[in-house]
Amino acid sequence: MENKKVYIETLGCQMNKSDAERMYGMLEHIGYTQTENPKEADMLIINTCSIRQLSEDKAYSQIGVWGKMKKSKPNLKIVFAGCVAQQGGKSILKRAPYVDLVLGTQRLYELPNLVKRIENGERVVSVEEKPFEESDIQINRVKGINAWVPIMEGCNNFCTYCIVPYTRGRERSRKPELILAEIKKALAEGYKEITLLGQNVDSYGKDLEEGQNLSWLLRQINALEGKFRIRFVTNYPTDITDEVIDTVIELDKVCEYFHIPMQSGDDYVLKKMNRRYDYATYKKICDHIRSRVKDVTITSDFIAGFPGETEEQFENTLKAMTELELDYSNTASYSPREKTVAAKWVDKYIPEDVKTERLARLNEHNRACCLKSNKKYLGREMEVLVENFEVRKNGDKVITGRTRNNKIVHIPCDRDLTGEFVNVKITNARTWYLNGELI
Numbered sequence: 325m326e327n328k329k330v331y332i333e334t335l336g337c338q339m340n341k342s343d344a345e346r347m348y349g350m351l352e353h354i355g356y357t358q359t360e361n362p363k364e365a366d367m368l369i370i371n372t373c374s375i376r377q378l379s380e381d382k383a384y385s386q387i388g389v390w391g392k393m394k395k396s397k398p399n400l401k402i403v404f405a406g407c408v409a410q411q412g413g414k415s416i417l418k419r420a421p422y423v424d425l426v427l428g429t430q431r432l433y434e435l436p437n438l439v440k441r442i443e444n445g446e447r448v449v450s451v452e453e454k455p456f457e458e459s460d461i462q463i464n465r466v467k468g469i470n471a472w473v474p475i476m477e478g479c480n481n482f483c484t485y486c487i488v489p490y491t492r493g494r495e496r497s498r499k500p501e502l503i504l505a506e507i508k509k510a511l512a513e514g515y516k517e518i519t520l521l522g523q524n525v526d527s528y529g530k531d532l533e534e535g536q537n538l539s540w541l542l543r544q545i546n547a548l549e550g551k552f553r554i555r556f557v558t559n560y561p562t563d564i565t566d567e568v569i570d571t572v573i574e575l576d577k578v579c580e581y582f583h584i585p586m587q588s589g590d591d592y593v594l595k596k597m598n599r600r601y602d603y604a605t606y607k608k609i610c611d612h613i614r615s616r617v618k619d620v621t622i623t624s625d626f627i628a629g630f631p632g633e634t635e636e637q638f639e640n641t642l643k644a645m646t647e648l649e650l651d652y653s654n655t656a657s658y659s660p661r662e663k664t665v666a667a668k669w670v671d672k673y674i675p676e677d678v679k680t681e682r683l684a685r686l687n688e689h690n691r692a693c694c695l696k697s698n699k700k701y702l703g704r705e706m707e708v709l710v711e712n713f714e715v716r717k718n719g720d721k722v723i724t725g726r727t728r729n730n731k732i733v734h735i736p737c738d739r740d741l742t743g744e745f746v747n748v749k750i751t752n753a754r755t756w757y758l759n760g761e762l763i
């Protein structure tokens with residue numbers, strides 16, 4: 325088989341990173357090897373993200389550069405994949421005439437066949453929605469200790485700011501036997517942490533046999549042999565069941581960590597966002613989880629400057645963040661996305677400078693929450709799964725890893741213990757990480 329080289333540039337979330345690992349695996353099967361250098365590649369793939377305008381612009385500017393490369397290398401193939409591809413479809417071929425293949429998110433598993441077609445000179449668009457149809461896929465995982473494993477895809481919620489239901493389609497669960505086979509393989513390859521991925525993991529199994537839900541799946545995975553950890557992201561606040569909370573408490577491998585996007589602390593804004601809860605409900609959910617799961621970490625997402633958000637409504641978000649003592653939050657200013665409901669409220673858009681200023685205040689509160697959260701663990705003994713080893717410029721040797729509840733810990737250590745579980749005493753708390761010593 326001819327040895328060709330492929331380079332993939334991935335933008336956006338973990339789901340996209342996981343898709344890239346799958347693309348590399350499938351392409352290896354048809355004679356492509358991975359390269360880190362786009363200049364030596366025979367095929368360039370941009371795996372796009374459409375969650376924010378900035379990310380979409382970045383994708384087009386990147387393929388613009390690649391289009392110029394094609395002038396001196398006419399056989400170079402350019403693939404435009406991911407969420408922007410799903411949304412843009414045919415129009416991308418017009419906008420970027422050097423693109424050979426537009427690959428939608430739900431057509432990932434057809435990549436090998438589609439590549440054969442573009443190698444024969446066709447220009448192809450494949451973006452129609454369809455259910456999961458995967459066979460025994462090869463996955464070229466990024467080296468490390470954590471394996472990302474998608475369990476479901478899509479979303480039925482249609483929050484008014486969010487593009488995901490348009491780019492990833494409606495909720496679809498992967499078959500449990502495929503998930504378990506993938507996890508067994510990852511464990512056999514030495515991965516020590518399995519993170520289950522889905523836009524709304526609580527919906528897992530709704531389209532499968534009765535009884536096959538997230539808790540059930542966690543039990544199947546927990547029963548696999550060996551010492552490893554299990555995490556899952558993302559939860560929709562009101563969809564988290566007591567059964568899942570019980571599972572986290574009972575199962576030794578499932579970590580004490582929930583990522584529960586709140587988006588705003590103001591009831592009126594939440595309603596405009598089409599989120600199905602108010603502040604009091606979200607607080608009740610957090611309090612309930614905290615009262616049941618010892619040392620649980622709860623992280624969240626927030627948007628600053630949603631259309632029509634008043635200063636007072638924004639301050640309710642700041643208040644919520646502090647009152648809930650969230651351990652960490654991803655923050656972003658509102659970015660209008662075509663097709664979404666909120667994008668049409670142009671007269672309610674918040675000026676850029678106000679959004680920037682609100683985001684800065686949100687980040688300031690986030691930093692304070694993180695530091696407060698980290699300080700809770702001073703003096704505590706915790707189990708850390710080591711993720712890497714580095715020799716710093718000053719000669720210090722340090723291992724870095726995470727606790728079960730997802731806190732990053734730096735530990736002085738002479739040896740590379742990557743992939744090992746070590747017990748650590750926490751000696752110092754910083755905003756973004758903890759320091760510890762081996763015990």
Ligand code: SF4
Pocket residue numbers: 479480481482483486487488489523524560
């Ligand atoms: S639940 Fe999440 S993925 Fe679904 S529409 Fe809302 S923000 Fe987007």
